[in-house]
Amino acid sequence: MKLFLTLFLAATCFVCTAQVNTITPGQKAPDFKLENIDNKEVSMKNFTDAKGYIIVFTCNTCPYAKRYEQRIMELNDKYASAGFPVIAINPNDPEVSSGDSFDKMKDLAKSKHYKFPYLFDDGQVATNAYGARNTPHVFVVAKTNGGNIVQYTGAIDNDPEDSNPNKIKYVEEVINSLNKNEKPSYTVTKAIGCTVKRKS
Amino acid sequence: MCRLLNQFFTVTCFACFIFSATAQKVSLLKIDELENRINTGKDTTYIINFWATWCTPCMEELPNFEKLNNEYKKEKLKILLVSVDFKSQLTSSLIPFVNRKKLKNEVFFLDEEDQQEYINRIDSTWSGAIPASLFIRNNKRKFIEGQLSYSALLHEYQTL
Numbered sequence: 001m002k003l004f005l006t007l008f009l010a011a012t013c014f015v016c017t018a019q020v021n022t023i024t025p026g027q028k029a030p031d032f033k034l035e036n037i038d039n040k041e042v043s044m045k046n047f048t049d050a051k052g053y054i055i056v057f058t059c060n061t062c063p064y065a066k067r068y069e070q071r072i073m074e075l076n077d078k079y080a081s082a083g084f085p086v087i088a089i090n091p092n093d094p095e096v097s098s099g100d101s102f103d104k105m106k107d108l109a110k111s112k113h114y115k116f117p118y119l120f121d122d123g124q125v126a127t128n129a130y131g132a133r134n135t136p137h138v139f140v141v142a143k144t145n146g147g148n149i150v151q152y153t154g155a156i157d158n159d160p161e162d163s164n165p166n167k168i169k170y171v172e173e174v175i176n177s178l179n180k181n182e183k184p185s186y187t188v189t190k191a192i193g194c195t196v197k198r199k200s
Numbered sequence: 201m202c203r204l205l206n207q208f209f210t211v212t213c214f215a216c217f218i219f220s221a222t223a224q225k226v227s228l229l230k231i232d233e234l235e236n237r238i239n240t241g242k243d244t245t246y247i248i249n250f251w252a253t254w255c256t257p258c259m260e261e262l263p264n265f266e267k268l269n270n271e272y273k274k275e276k277l278k279i280l281l282v283s284v285d286f287k288s289q290l291t292s293s294l295i296p297f298v299n300r301k302k303l304k305n306e307v308f309f310l311d312e313e314d315q316q317e318y319i320n321r322i323d324s325t326w327s328g329a330i331p332a333s334l335f336i337r338n339n340k341r342k343f344i345e346g347q348l349s350y351s352a353l354l355h356e357y358q359t360l
Contacts, residue, residue: 063286133329158315160286161288163288189316190316192315192328193329194255194329
């Protein structure tokens with residue numbers, strides 16, 4: 001009977017999704033040291049002139065990441081010179097998602113002429129430190145006297161299909177506020193996209 | 201000539217009949233309409249599965265919803281498969297997929313623009329990732345984000 005009960009409980013223990021705790025605005029943004037597609041290591045501290053960072057967890061394969069790719073490139077074009085460069089990190093484990101291997105990342109970045117780092121997160125260290133859930137998942141970070149502080153987490157805008165001319169461009173609004181030393185009007189939105197492919 | 205025409209009509213009608221019998225309809229759905237349907241459902245259990253054709257875990261769990269519907273069709277159970285595919289792929293991906301798979305559950309396309317808004321209306325704990333499923337009967341409500349095995353799905357249905 002006991003064995004039966006144990007088996008029954010084991011069979012009904014099902015939704016085994018990993019608990020992901022996403023870092024919240026106001027918290028320190030942990031630095032990382034990850035390999036870029038040019039095989040050089042990149043950390044936030046390398047960007048000495050930056051006022052902050054647009055950290056985007058994104059990947060090669062997710063349909064949402066593909067739809068946002070151009071917008072991520074445009075964010076870097078628009079804000080890198082204003083002190084907020086894009087740092088893209090691929091959070092997916094290549095054993096679970098073979099299309100997101102380091103080699104495939106290099107191919108994509110080369111073909112699309114990425115002007116920002118596209119980092120391979122070996123062992124999903126940065127992914128777990130930030131609690132990135134989906135691709136794309138954005139973290140806007142500001143350099144302050146108290147260190148690198150997360151200002152915003154979530155989506156790039158509220159229009160994945162890029163069809164609504166009146167879309168709210170969350171990341172742009174946040175950076176515009178930060179550049180004016182104002183408090184951003186958005187701090188957390190839902191990062192809609194594909195679930196990060198975690199090592200099982 | 202008349203007979204030929206007659207035969208032609210018979211064949212066409214037969215073809216129409218076959219087509220309508222196999223082609224599943226995908227209706228556009230607003231959140232208001234979904235809430236309305238649930239609120240007027242009385243003691244029916246609704247299981248609402250949010251999915252998309254590009255989502256691999258969704259594809260893996262979809263047969264479980266079909267199986268549950270098939271095995272419990274005598275009970276007051278309604279399974280609504282609500283797709284959150286890209287609207288631009290409605291006719292190129294979603295409708296062909298639904299027809300190919302001959303899904304028996306009702307299939308909808310969630311026709312809402314602002315995902316930030318509809319996600320919170322469905323459940324404030326939802327991160328927006330799919331698959332996700334909502335179980336509702338009267339005032340009982342449970343939301344689960346993630347893929348469900350058949351035993352998990354059955355368990356949630358029976359213990360709601």
